Amino acid sequence: xxxxxxxxxxxxxxxxxxxxGVKTALPIFKRAKGCxxxxxxxxxxxxxxxxxxxxxxxxxxxxxxxxxxxxxxDFRKLVAHCYAVPPEVEHTEDVAAGF
Amino acid sequence: xxxxxxxxxxxxxxxxxxxxGVKTALPIFKRAKGCxxxxxxxxxxxxxxxxxxxxxxxxxxxxxxxxxxxxxxDFRKLVAHCYAVPPEVEHTEDVAAGF
Numbered sequence: 001x002x003x004x005x006x007x008x009x010x011x012x013x014x015x016x017x018x019x020x021g022v023k024t025a026l027p028i029f030k031r032a033k034g035c036x037x038x039x040x041x042x043x044x045x046x047x048x049x050x051x052x053x054x055x056x057x058x059x060x061x062x063x064x065x066x067x068x069x070x071x072x073x074d075f076r077k078l079v080a081h082c083y084a085v086p087p088e089v090e091h092t093e094d095v096a097a098g099f
Numbered sequence: 100x101x102x103x104x105x106x107x108x109x110x111x112x113x114x115x116x117x118x119x120g121v122k123t124a125l126p127i128f129k130r131a132k133g134c135x136x137x138x139x140x141x142x143x144x145x146x147x148x149x150x151x152x153x154x155x156x157x158x159x160x161x162x163x164x165x166x167x168x169x170x171x172x173d174f175r176k177l178v179a180h181c182y183a184v185p186p187e188v189e190h191t192e193d194v195a196a197g198f
Contacts, residue, residue: 003140005150019194030198040195041102044158051104051191059143092150095118096139099129 001036004054004062007088012048014082021078022052028071029054034061048084059091100135103153103161106187111147113181120177121151127170128153133160147183158190 010018022040029038034057043049056062066072109117121139128137133156142148155161165171 002143005140023195026195026198038195038197039193040197041104041191042194044101044190044192046189049189050194090145090148091143092140093143094138095141095149096121096125096137098137098139099125 001094002056002059002062003092003094004052004056005090005092006052006054008050008052008079008082009084010048010050010082011084015042015048015050018050018079018082021082022050025075025078028075032061032069032071033065034058035066062091100193101155101158101161102191102193103151103155104189104191105151105153107149107151107178107181108183109147109149109181110183114141114147114149117149117178117181120181121149124174124177127174131160131168131170132164133157134165161190 008018019040019042026038029035035054036057037053037055039053041051041053043051054062056066107117118139118141125137128134134153135156136152136154138152140150140152142150153161155165
């Protein structure tokens, strides 16, 4: 399992529209191949900054299966008009037996 | 509950030392007032980049209680020699009923 971190800078005033778009898109992620979880984090210090933390079985479930799907295009239609700049996307691994 | 995201750029070759330092520090966070969870994520695209995701009851549990404690100084002793640049720290809220 890997964790995708996608960071979004949203246009001022579009924060609620972005949040609503992601919530509408939840079924898209729930049915995406290999997608095991979604969290949406909003920055306290910079309230126009959001992050989606997405759990995938593999990096390719995100970069190939999801990005190649029509569901990805539908997700973009729901949120891309809110972007102030293109999102920054990174993939990570959990490397600690935390708590 | 809030989620602190601390991003660390580690000096090349110090990745294992950083990971070991965080693992040694787990009891520090487990006993920190208001600390409810820790994850250490390592970037796949940039393997010298780590993030700690820490759950706290309040922002002040991190910024005042923890940073004011001797345990914080002990944590820094375990990992700060690995930093390539000062860490970037942000606090976030979970704003979606995700899955």
